[in-house]
Amino acid sequence: MSFIYSVIIVVVLQRFEYVATDDFVCKILLSVTATCSIIKTFFFLRIFKGISYLVTMIFQVFTDLMPFMLFYFILIIFFSLYFGILGLGNY
Numbered sequence: 001m002s003f004i005y006s007v008i009i010v011v012v013l014q015r016f017e018y019v020a021t022d023d024f025v026c027k028i029l030l031s032v033t034a035t036c037s038i039i040k041t042f043f044f045l046r047i048f049k050g051i052s053y054l055v056t057m058i059f060q061v062f063t064d065l066m067p068f069m070l071f072y073f074i075l076i077i078f079f080s081l082y083f084g085i086l087g088l089g090n091y
Contacts, residue, residue, distance in 0.1 A: 006033040
């Protein structure tokens, strides 16, 4: 349902020129819309027997990667804090 709502919001915002197409809000909404459409397309591709295994495997890989990505994100934040404290890259 969020896919339909995000498409409607983008169309209304651009039609009545509340935001330009290069605004940050519009880019975020379009990113959400594209992500939802990819997920929905993968959901519908599970109908075909030959592709069903691949789609299930892709979803399982993303599910299994979440703890690693959380750890990686925390590590990136800590290293950026260290570099900020040391003043590396500050000109």
